[in-house]
Amino acid sequence: MVNFIQSPRFWRHFTIAVLLLMTVAGCSDESPKLIKGQPMPGFILDRLESGSLDFPNALRGKVVAIRFWADWCPFCESEMKNIEPVYRQKQERGLVILAINVRQDRKTAAAFIRKLNISYDVLLDRDGEVARRYGVIALPTTFIVDRQGNLHTRILGESTSELLHKIVEELL
Incomplete structure (x- = not known):
């Protein structure tokens, strides 16, 4: 059995991830300041x-997990x-999960999601603007937001x- 880290596929995905993250991180001189206990930036994104x-x-009033992902991310699928x-256990108590696809088209995101059979919301950040504003430097990245809309x-x-x-x- 070959160690996953030694496989060429891992390094190919890793290289692509680093290049994308450098692109996302380098889009602006302003660095996001997301601080625990402070309000998260708003956004409007298309649903898949x-x-x-x-x-x-x-x-408002919900606990929200915002996770950024892409289909090429080697860890995103299992997560x-x-x-x-x-x-499924917590949604009735107020948990919402927003899976934000970064810089991929609807068709690519939809094909990936069909394989997973997930029931939470999938959103499209086609130009990576929300990922940049949230300071996403690696995928997956998850933000847990409390019922008041603040970063937890x-x-x-x-x-x-x-x-x-x-x-x-802790938040429900």
């Missing part, structure tokens, strides 16, 4: 299925599958369902 979502206005059970936690890289469950439970 139809319509758009206005954050935070449409989700998205793993957080689905947490979402930022998770850089892959997280587990156990970690998400623990953090969300």
Whole structure:
């Protein structure tokens, strides 16, 4: 069995991820200042299925997990599958998950999501503007937002369902 890190596929994905992140991070001189306990920047993005979502206005009073992803991200697929059970358990108590696809077209995002069979909202950040404003430097990145719309936690890289469950439970 070959170590995943030694595989050419890993390094190809890693290189693409680094290049994309350098592009996203280099788009502006202004660096985002997201501070725990402070309001998160608002945005309006198209939903994958139809319509758009206005954050935070449409989700006031909810605990929101905002996760940034792309189909080429080697860790995004497993993480998205793993957080689905947490979402199903907690949605009636006020948990919302927004999976924001970064810089990919609707067709690419839809093909990836069909494989995963997830039920939470998928949004499209086609030009990467929201990712840039949120200071996303790696994928996946997750922000947990409390019921007042303030930043509670930022998770850089892959997280587990156990970690998400623990953090969300504190806020519900």
